[in-house]
Amino acid sequence: xxxxxxxxxxxxxxxxxxxxxxxxxxxxxxxxxxxxxxxxxxxxxxxxxxxxxxxxxxxxxxxxxxxxxxxxxxxxxxxxxxxxxxxxxxxxxxxxxxxxxxxxxxxxxxxxxxxxxxxxxxxxxxxxxxxxxxxxxxxxxxxxxxxxxxxxxxxxxxxxxxxxxxxxxxxxxxxxxxxxxxxxxxxxxxxxxxxxxxxxxxxxxxxxxxxxxxxxxxxxxxxxxxxxxxxxxxxxxxxxxxxxxxxxxxxxxxxxxxxxxxxxxxxxxxxxxxxxxxxxxxxxxxxxxxxxxxxxxxxxxxxxxxxxxxxxxxxxxxxxxxxxxxxxxxxxxxxxxxxxxxxxxxxxxxxxxxxxxxxxxxxxxxxxxxxxxxxxxxxxxxxxxxxxxxxxxxxxxxxxxxxxxxxxxxxxxxxxxxxxxxxxxxxxxxxxxxxxxxxxxxxxxxxxxxxxxxxxxxxxxxxxxxxxxxxxxxxxxxxxxxxxxxxxxxxxxxxxxxxxxxxxxxxxxxxxxxxxxxxxxxxxxxxxxxxxxxxxxxxxxxxxxxxxxxxxxxxxxxxxxxxxxxxxxxxxxxxxxxxxxxxxxxxxxxxxxxxxxxxxxxxxxxxxxxx
Numbered sequence: 001x002x003x004x005x006x007x008x009x010x011x012x013x014x015x016x017x018x019x020x021x022x023x024x025x026x027x028x029x030x031x032x033x034x035x036x037x038x039x040x041x042x043x044x045x046x047x048x049x050x051x052x053x054x055x056x057x058x059x060x061x062x063x064x065x066x067x068x069x070x071x072x073x074x075x076x077x078x079x080x081x082x083x084x085x086x087x088x089x090x091x092x093x094x095x096x097x098x099x100x101x102x103x104x105x106x107x108x109x110x111x112x113x114x115x116x117x118x119x120x121x122x123x124x125x126x127x128x129x130x131x132x133x134x135x136x137x138x139x140x141x142x143x144x145x146x147x148x149x150x151x152x153x154x155x156x157x158x159x160x161x162x163x164x165x166x167x168x169x170x171x172x173x174x175x176x177x178x179x180x181x182x183x184x185x186x187x188x189x190x191x192x193x194x195x196x197x198x199x200x201x202x203x204x205x206x207x208x209x210x211x212x213x214x215x216x217x218x219x220x221x222x223x224x225x226x227x228x229x230x231x232x233x234x235x236x237x238x239x240x241x242x243x244x245x246x247x248x249x250x251x252x253x254x255x256x257x258x259x260x261x262x263x264x265x266x267x268x269x270x271x272x273x274x275x276x277x278x279x280x281x282x283x284x285x286x287x288x289x290x291x292x293x294x295x296x297x298x299x300x301x302x303x304x305x306x307x308x309x310x311x312x313x314x315x316x317x318x319x320x321x322x323x324x325x326x327x328x329x330x331x332x333x334x335x336x337x338x339x340x341x342x343x344x345x346x347x348x349x350x351x352x353x354x355x356x357x358x359x360x361x362x363x364x365x366x367x368x369x370x371x372x373x374x375x376x377x378x379x380x381x382x383x384x385x386x387x388x389x390x391x392x393x394x395x396x397x398x399x400x401x402x403x404x405x406x407x408x409x410x411x412x413x414x415x416x417x418x419x420x421x422x423x424x425x426x427x428x429x430x431x432x433x434x435x436x437x438x439x440x441x442x443x444x445x446x447x448x449x450x451x452x453x454x455x456x457x458x459x460x461x462x463x464x465x466x467x468x469x470x471x472x473x474x475x476x477x478x479x480x481x482x483x484x485x486x487x488x489x490x491x492x493x494x495x496x497x498x499x500x501x502x503x504x505x506x507x508x509x510x511x512x513x514x515x516x517x518x519x520x521x522x523x524x525x526x527x528x529x530x531x532x533x534x535x536x537x538x539x540x541x542x543x544x545x546x547x548x549x550x551x552x553x554x555x556x557x558x559x560x561x562x563x564x565x566x567x568x569x570x571x572x573x574x575x576x577x578x579x580x581x582x583x584x585x586x587x588x589x590x591x592x593x594x595x596x597x598x599x600x601x602x603x604x605x606x607x608x609x610x611x
Contacts, residue, residue, distance in 0.1 A: 193228030250317030413500025
């Protein structure tokens with residue numbers, strides 16, 4: 001707008017036939033009136049800020065323009081005293097000169113995710129002051145700052161011992177997480193204790209984490225399990241316990257001992273009744289409750305000197321065991337002696353014996369020569385035995401001969417594989433190449449041949465398929481790119497299974513820790529920052545502040561700032577740590593009046609990545 005007008009006035013007349021002319025210059029100054037309101041560049045403004053940043057963090061800069069000049073066009077910013085929420089004035093402030101909105105306290109996304117701030121721009125007219133308002137909508141971004149919490153400290157469930165694995169659900173696990181974003185609520189569950197034989201599993205089925213049985217259970221061996229459960233969201237962990245009670249099934253036959261029986265089951269499954277079976281039992285009777293055996297009629301040893309039949313013990317579920325009953329009838333002197341034959345014929349017997357019984361493991365019947373086992377064998381202790389047998393006649397003189405007997409002990413699958421360590425740990429950089437071997441787990445078995453051949457597999461903790469294990473060597477490899485910012489710790493469970501029938505197995509836990517690398521560039525909160533500064537601004541005055549963030553971990557998220565372009569004559573400097581742009585030399589608007597704005601390019605860096 002023109003502030004000055006310059007006019008030239010001419011006066012002309014005739015005098016004695018001459019034209020007389022006079023002129024005068026008139027200067028008119030237009031004095032400004034405060035007739036323009038400040039106008040904000042945007043309404044509303046929208047900004048996003050991450051929760052938990054310290055007080056004094058810059059949120060956004062508002063700017064209003066006033067076409068008036070002097071004090072009539074000088075704009076001062078303030079918060080509207082009539083805010084929608086009383087807490088606005090406690091959480092936010094606005095710089096009266098620069099328009100920068102900053103925080104007064106740390107913000108918490110879980111308390112409130114959005115704020116609406118009313119900001120006023122007031123000109124400084126002498127007589128009349130105009131006021132314009134705008135709104136700033138601030139969205140608080142979520143970070144993973146809350147740990148998961150189990151909905152119960154102890155989960156309880158039951159399972160019948162005869163349920164074939166994989167069986168039904170024992171317990172459904174759940175956690176709560178105060179974080180807002182779904183990615184910060186994602187939790188993985190692991191069995192970290194109480195399951196040394198790997199009989200249980202945790203699976204994510206139909207959006208629920210369920211504990212189930214993956215190997216057969218035996219109530220008679222163990223009727224109660226306490227499983228330690230760990231839940232992890234990638235940063236925080238929580239722990240709970242699952243108590244599993246194994247219910248009895250009628251899976252044990254009674255064990256007959258003489259004319260009594262026991263049953264490992266409980267309650268009605270262990271109630272036993274007795275009965276007699278087979279030919280020859282008709283001469284006897286047995287009490288069905290006590291198992292007491294009695295005769296029904298007189299016995300005659302001379303007619304039958306022994307009686308053989310079976311006793312059956314039946315439990316409440318219909319299972320039974322049988323025992324052979326051998327009754328020898330003792331003689332009484334009720335018959336005169338009689339010769340059995342006349343004449344008698346005598347034969348010579350051969351007697352057998354062992355010179356070495358291998359520490360009592362074997363014996364030989366002296367009449368038949370049958371070698372019998374006297375003690376249990378263990379192939380892993382000794383696989384072959386060499387014995388010497390002697391055959392002797394009963395002549396005079398007595399003659400004998402020797403032979404060698406070699407006994408080979410065959411292997412059965414009676415030794416499970418055992419890992420060298422229960423827990424393995426590996427630390428690896430997040431930029432490790434796909435295909436890299438992290439470590440080797442190793443288990444050994446005392447059995448031989450197929451019973452001692454071991455294969456390895458991952459049974460839990462690898463739901464995202466980041467790792468694989470060589471089934472023959474136990475080498476663990478990275479098969480998908482890793483990212484420290486997604487998860488910096490993994491727990492996987494490795495199972496070693498032998499080749500026996502049925503197979504035996506063991507489990508070990510592998511803890512894989514990731515280390516951070518500088519793989520994320522810093523990013524400015526805005527592409528363009530705008531500021532207005534008076535030419536008489538004092539040296540060292542902050543004009544504005546730029547903000548950049550780096551999503552790497554603590555070792556690589558420190559950003560430094562520098563000006564790389566547009567700062568001819570160095571009128572400005574920037575704080576390399578805080579990002580505050582300050583006046584370094586006296587400004588002169590007349591020197592830059594042909595250019596409306598001074599454009600500066602600010603560089604932020606964290607070697608080797610920068611923006």
